Every structure is written in structure tokens, then in C-alpha cells.
């Protein structure tokens with residue numbers, strides 16, 4: 001929405017409110033638009049009843065003593081801090097993904113990413129089943145892989161909500177956490193968790209890349225991710241000795257000397273996760289069969 005108050009007085013008022021309430025904030029989004037968040041005066045009994053600008057201004061005045069002259073709302077909505085996860089992501093022909101499978105407070109801005117990654121994990125598996133080449137159990141790997149990822153986000157958003165309390169305990173924890181974040185290893189761990197780039201599906205023992213999403217490597221033909229737009233499997237091969245013959249209708253074979261690839265070759269699933277890493281042709285054929293079904297004659 002837009003505001004009439006000047007930025008200096010907004011900063012001062014927000015700092016004052018933050019002494020006792022951290023779930024409050026005004027932040028400029030550019031083009032004169034601001035994102036404004038204020039605690040509600042209770043839980044909406046009927047979620048279908050839309051939030052109104054008048055309610056919003058009243059809550060701003062209750063917390064900050066001013067409504068900052070908010071007007072022209074682009075979007076008004078309520079959200080809560082409920083933390084819930086469906087026990088099952090698949091029952092027969094029904095699959096849950098996104099907020100239908102998990103909800104949590106928006107701390108860290110993770111919900112959209114989590115839901116899109118659910119869909120990305122599931123999409124190619126559904127396509128494989130529809131196309132008739134899905135190996136046995138492929139659809140069940142969706143819940144096995146994505147449920148633990150969702151649970152981890154619920155855990156970290158719960159922790160972040162606990163850190164937002166204004167009482168002495170959470171305040172002390174927040175200060176301790178801020179100091180810990182100065183350690184590069186801790187910072188890297190938290191960054192990997194919040195961005196989900198550290199997600200590693202449990203595909204068994206093996207190479208360090210197994211189960212991880214491969215980063216966007218530079219190749220002779222361009223960037224790796226440019227080669228994965230087709231939603232097919234990809235054998236990225238530094239050896240030039242391997243073959244995906246029999247799976248050419250599902251898997252592309254790219255030979256490239258890419259020095260940044262920490263393996264002789266990797267087999268990528270259509271969602272970009274590493275299904276196999278190594279250099280043994282028989283081993284590769286086993287992985288191709290396990291993820292992409294039987295070879296064509």
C-alpha cells in the first residue's frame with residue numbers, strides 16, 4: 001500500500017514498536033509501495049470475510065499510535081502462524097503438494113519455494129507414469145523425498161517464530177544466534193537450509209553429489225540449466241566413454257570436459273537432482289533402469 005508518513009518517522013516508529021513487538025513492520029517495496037504487517041486483534045472466525053483497510057488502520061494505531069496515512073492497498077490479507085503437515089503426500093491417485101501439504105509461518109520466505117519444489121519433484125514422475133515408462137515405485141519416491149524436506153522447513157520456521165518473541169528469553173536467544181551467524185560455517189548451514197540449496201534426497205550411500213541438485217555449471221554448449229529445460233534426464237559425461245543407449249528417448253547424453261563437475265559423470269533426473277555419479281557403464285545402466293525404466297529394444 002502507499003503511505004503519507006515520511007520514511008524517517010516510519011523508521012523511528014517501527015523501532016519503538018519493535019521494543020515490545022517484532023511481528024510488525026513497514027518496508028518500502030519500490031515505486032512508492034510499502035509492505036505493511038501488523039498483528040491482528042484475534043483470529044478471524046470466518047476466513048472468507050475479507051480484511052478491511054479500516055481494521056488495518058485501527059491495528060496500526062493500536063501498536064504504533066499512528067496509521068502512517070496508509071491508503072491505496074494493492075493487497076490486503078490475513079495470515080497466521082499455524083504449523084501443520086499432512087501425514088501422507090500420496091494416497092492412491094491423490095497427491096498433495098504446496099500449501100495443501102504443509103503450512104507454516106512465512107518467516108524466511110520459504111513456502112513458495114517449498115511448494116514449487118514439491119511440484120517439480122512430482123511433475124516428471126507423474127509424466128513418466130502417464131507415458132508408461134515409470135519404474136515400479138517411482139511415484140512413491142515423491143512422498144519419501146519431499147515429506148522430510150517439508151518437516152525441516154516447519155522445524156526452522158517454528159524456531160524462527162520462537163526467536164521473534166520480545167520476552168527476555170527469546171531476546172537473549174536472538175542475540176546469541178546473531179553472534180553464531182558470524183561464523184562462516186554456521187552462516188553457510190543456515191543459508192543452505194533457508195534457500196533449500198542444501199536439500200539432499202536420501203538415494204542411499206555413494207558419491208557426495210548423490211541426491212543433491214547439481215548447480216548450474218558452465219559447459220561448452222552453454223549453461224547446464226539451459227540444457228535441462230526439456231524436462232528430460234541428462235547424462236553429463238566427462239569421460240566420453242559412457243552410453244545411455246536404450247534410453248535416448250528419455251535421457252540426453254552430453255559429453256563435456258567441464259572441470260567444475262566433481263565426478264567423472266552424473267545422471268540427472270528431470271528435476272535436476274543427481275541420481276547417479278561415477279564412471280562404470282554397468283552401474284550407470286542400473287541407475288538408468290531404476291529411474292527411467294526399461295530400455296527400448
Ligand SMILES: Cc1cc2nc3c(=O)[nH]c(=O)nc-3n(C[C@H](O)[C@H](O)[C@H](O)COP(=O)(O)OP(=O)(O)OC[C@H]3O[C@@H](n4cnc5c(N)ncnc54)[C@H](O)[C@@H]3O)c2cc1C
Nearest residue numbers: 078079080097098099100106108109110111112113114115
Ligand atoms: C504474508 C506471507 C508472506 C509470504 N512470503 C513468502 C515469500 O517471501 N517467499 C515464499 O517462498 N513464500 C512466501 N509465502 C508463502 C507462499 O505465499 C505460499 O507458500 C504459496 O503461495 C503456496 O502456494 P500454493 O499454490 O501451494 O497455494 P495457494 O497459493 O494457496 O494456491 C491455492 C489456490 O487454489 C485455489 N483454490 C482453493 N480451493 C479451491 C477449489 N476448491 N477449487 C479451485 N481452486 C481452489 C485458491 O484460491 C488458490 O488460488 C508467504 C505467505 C504469506 C501469508
